Amino acid sequence: MHGLHCAALCATLLCPAPLLAATVFRCEDPSGHITFTLQGCSEQQTLKLQAANNPTPGSGKPVPLAKAGKTPRNKARTNRPEPVVVAEKRDGCGDRVTGSARRTAIIKEEILGGMTRADVESALGTPDKVSSQNGQTRYHYRDQQGNSRQISFDEAGCVKGKR
Structure with missing residues (x-):
């Protein structure tokens, strides 16, 4: 019975705790493409360390949403471009039924x-x-x-x- 308790204790200690934050590699290639990875970057990419924080819901201070700036009513109407229809769905039957x-x-x-x-x-x-x-x-x-x-x-x- 003592061996079973010891094995359970060892198994508990060997199980990693859930990670709430980690450090990942931020790799950027010469063309500007960015990749985030845990394995590291290739020789052609520049390496930066990136902190990734993933808190559990309700564990911290709420983050306020961004506030949209106000635009004048008349300016918003005059600057809108006309919508452009790129493609329309055709039913193959001459669109006789709306x-x-x-x-x-x-x-x-x-x-x-x-x-x-x-x-x-x-x-x-x-x-x-x-x-x-x-x-x-x-x-x-x-x-x-x-x-x-x-x-x-x-x-x-x-x-x-x-x-």
Whole structure:
């Protein structure tokens, strides 16, 4: 029994205490790229020691948030550049169904011409049967009452309908 207590004491002493602060190497290469590491820097990098402090929450004085400087109202409006749209998402079906109309139709489980296959599956779920003929695909649905419904897609995967 005494040996077990001694082994437990040794194991406790050998376990390191959790580190709340450590010193790490701050390595900067000639191009200005900075790396923080515990292993040291290569010969081409300049070495500086960096203190890293990670206090536990609630263990110290709270740090106040930065305060934004006030800008005059009229100056803020005149200096704003116009927003530039870099890219827009296209649905591949000519964007015939707008975002709000698409969402409303999906919620109401309605299908509109120009919807994509993903839109139809969002509205009605996975089809019971899929058939293809001459590059055109049809989704077949059947509900619990036995009613059937077919949705036809063109070659681009868009619901056929009025243009």
